Amino acid sequence: MKLFAAEDKLSRVVTDNYHLLPVINRFGIRLGFGDATIGEICSERNIPVSFFLVIINAFHHPDYFPKSEFLKFSPKLIVDYLRHTHQYYLSWVVPKMERQLENLVESSEANAEDLKLIILFFRKYKSELLYHIKDEEDSVFPYVLRVTSAFEDGVPLTREDYGKSIETYEKEHSDVDEKMTDLKNLVIKFLKADYNDNLCNDFLITLFRFERDLIDHARIEDKILVPMIARIEKMLKNGQ
Amino acid sequence: MASSIIILHQSEIVRKGLASMVSTLWKKEIIQIADLNQFPDRDFCRKCNLLVFAETSLADEVLDLAENSNIETVLITANNQSTSGELESLRCVNLYSDISLLKGIVDDFIKNEPESTAGENDLTQREKEILRLVAMGYSNKEIADSLFISIHTVITHRKNITGKLGIKSISGLTVYAIINRLIDPAQIDLEKFI
Ligand SMILES: [Fe+2]
Ligand SMILES: [Fe+2]
Numbered sequence: 001m002k003l004f005a006a007e008d009k010l011s012r013v014v015t016d017n018y019h020l021l022p023v024i025n026r027f028g029i030r031l032g033f034g035d036a037t038i039g040e041i042c043s044e045r046n047i048p049v050s051f052f053l054v055i056i057n058a059f060h061h062p063d064y065f066p067k068s069e070f071l072k073f074s075p076k077l078i079v080d081y082l083r084h085t086h087q088y089y090l091s092w093v094v095p096k097m098e099r100q101l102e103n104l105v106e107s108s109e110a111n112a113e114d115l116k117l118i119i120l121f122f123r124k125y126k127s128e129l130l131y132h133i134k135d136e137e138d139s140v141f142p143y144v145l146r147v148t149s150a151f152e153d154g155v156p157l158t159r160e161d162y163g164k165s166i167e168t169y170e171k172e173h174s175d176v177d178e179k180m181t182d183l184k185n186l187v188i189k190f191l192k193a194d195y196n197d198n199l200c201n202d203f204l205i206t207l208f209r210f211e212r213d214l215i216d217h218a219r220i221e222d223k224i225l226v227p228m229i230a231r232i233e234k235m236l237k238n239g240q
Numbered sequence: 241m242a243s244s245i246i247i248l249h250q251s252e253i254v255r256k257g258l259a260s261m262v263s264t265l266w267k268k269e270i271i272q273i274a275d276l277n278q279f280p281d282r283d284f285c286r287k288c289n290l291l292v293f294a295e296t297s298l299a300d301e302v303l304d305l306a307e308n309s310n311i312e313t314v315l316i317t318a319n320n321q322s323t324s325g326e327l328e329s330l331r332c333v334n335l336y337s338d339i340s341l342l343k344g345i346v347d348d349f350i351k352n353e354p355e356s357t358a359g360e361n362d363l364t365q366r367e368k369e370i371l372r373l374v375a376m377g378y379s380n381k382e383i384a385d386s387l388f389i390s391i392h393t394v395i396t397h398r399k400n401i402t403g404k405l406g407i408k409s410i411s412g413l414t415v416y417a418i419i420n421r422l423i424d425p426a427q428i429d430l431e432k433f434i
Contacts, residue, residue, distance in 0.1 A: 117415045117425075120434040124411050175409075182412030189406065190419055 001064065003057045006039035006049050013038070017060050019209065026084040027052060048073045054224070055081060059216045065223060075148045075232070078225050079141050085217050086133050093210050094126055100203040107196035114193040118186060125179040132176055136221075140169050144229055151232045162237075166229040173218045180211055243289040243353050244269040245346075248279065248298055249316055254335070258293060258316070261339055265346040276301050285309040291349045299327055312352075314345055363404060368422055370397045374410060375417035376428055 004013055010033045013020055027047055042049040051073040054066045101122055105115040143164065149155040184207060187200070245266055249255050255272045262270055273279060276298060280288075282305065290311045294302045302313050303326060315323065315332045323332065333341060363371065373383045380398070384391045402408050407416055411434045417423045 113425075114419045117418055117430075117434065120430060121411055121415050124434055178408045179412065182407045182409050185406040186412060186415055186419075190416055192419065 001061050003064065004038065004053060004060065006042075006053065007037055009035055010038050010041055011035065013056060019212070020056055020059060022088055022213075023056060023059050026081055026088065027055075048077065051077050055220070058220060058224075062215070062219075074152065075144055075225060075228050078220065078228070079144055082217070082220065082225070083137070083141065085213075086137065089210075089213075090130070090133065093206070093213075094129070097203065097206050097210065098122065098126070100199065100206055104195055104199045104203055107199050108193055112193060114191060115195060118183075118191065121179075121183060121186065125176070125183055128179060129176050132171060132173075135171060140166075143169060144225065147229055147232055147236070150236055157236065165233060166226050170221060170226055173222070177214075177218075180207075180214070183207065184211070242269075242287070243349075244271055244291075245349075246271045246273065246279070246290055246292045246294075248273050248276070248292060248294045248302065250274055250295060254295075254316065258333075261342055262293075262346065264339070265343055266350075279305065282309070285311060289349075289353055291346070293333065296321060296323065296327070299330070303327075312349060363401065367397055367401050367404075370394060371401050371413060371417055372422050374398065374401075375414040375423050375433070377410075377433055 010024070010029070014024070014031075028045065029041060033041055036044075038052065039049050041047075042052050054073075057064050058066065101119055105112055105119060108115055143161065144166070146155075146157065146161055147166070150157045184204075187204060187207075191200075245262055245268075247255050247258050247262070247270065249258070252274070255274070259270050259272055271280070279302075280290075285305060286309045288310065290309070291314065292302055292306075292311055293314050293316050296315050296317050299313065299315055302311070305311060306313055313330055315327060315330050317323065317332045317334045319334055319336060321334070323330070331345060333345070369387070370383060373386070378386070380391050380394045384394045387394075401413070405413075405416060407413055414423075414428070414433045418425050
C-alpha cells in the first residue's frame, strides 16, 4: 500500500483517484493547483498536512487505519470536515440521486408501478439518512466540540456533559447501510419494469459512488473521531 | 431446479459453433463435451433440467441416461441423415439449420422450466408465505402463531429469505414482495410500510 505523502503533487492525487475530487473540495481546495505538492498547498491554506493526508489516505485505501497519527490534529478539524461532507450529501448527492430516479421512472412508458415503489423506498432511505445526519449535527458534533474545548482550552464541562460518553452518543450506521444495500439489490436483481437502461445505469453509478463515500465517512466517525473523543474523555476524567 | 444446456459432439467446430449460436438465446450455463465420459453423473441429471444437443451416433446412450430424469434430447444430424427407431421421435438440428429453428427449441425448453427458477432465487413455498406476512407488517410472534410454528423457526426462515434475496429491511422485503406479486399493494398502506 503506497500512501500519499506531503511531497506528492496534488495533481497526481487527482489523476490516481478522481473520486478524491469532492474530498479535496471539502478542504476548500479547488482545481488549478499546477505542480504544487500536498505540503505546499496545505501550508498555504493553513490546513495541517497530517490531517489532510489521513483523510485522503483513508479514502483511497479502505484498509488504512491511522493509529500513529492520533491526536496530531484537533477533533475540531474532523468535525469541520464531516460537516462539509454532510453538506455535500444534502445539497448535491442526495438530490442528484432522487432526480436520477425520477428521470428513470419517467422513462418508463408502461408498468411504472414497480419503479414508483423504488422511489417510495428511496424516500424512506433518504429520511433515515437525513435523520441520522441531523442527529449528528444537532447533538453529537456540539458535544464533541465541547469536550474538545474542555481539553484544549480548559473550558470546564457541564455536569451533564461530564456524565456522557461518545460511544453511546454516535448512533449506529447499520440501519442506514442496510437500506442502501437493499436499494441496490432491489434495482440490480429484481427490477423488471421497462425503463431506459442508460438512466438506470446513471442512477446506479451515483448510488455506488455514494455508498463508497458513506463507508469512508462512517469510518472516519467510528474509527477516528469516536476513539479520539473517548480518549479525551478518559484524560479529562483522570484530571489530566 | 437449475437448468443447463449440454452440447455433446466430437467435433470442436460443431460444439463451438452451436454453443455460440445457442448463447445468443440462452443466458445460463452451456456445457460442451466431446464424449460421453464427460457427461454429468446421474445424480446431477436428476437434480437438473437438461437440454442435450447430441451427435446422432451417441444418442442411444443419452436416451439411456435420460430415463427417469429431466433430460430433453435434440439430435445433431449430418445433412439429409435420416433417423430410425426410437430416435425418429426426437427433434433434430443439422449443420445447415438456422437460428430460428434453434430459437424454437430453446424457447420451448425455457417455457417448460419449473416456475421456481423464474428469477425468485428459489424461495420455497413456506418462505414465500412468511415473506408475505413480513411484508404485510406482521411480527414474528404473529407469524409464528398463525402458521403454528415456533418463533425460532420464523427467525430461521427470515434469515434464509434475507440470505437468498440480499434484502434485509422490512420495507425492502415489502417492495420485493409487491414487485414479485406475492402481495397486492392494495392490501397494505404503502406510505406506512415503505
Ligand atoms: Fe455523518
Ligand atoms: Fe454517522
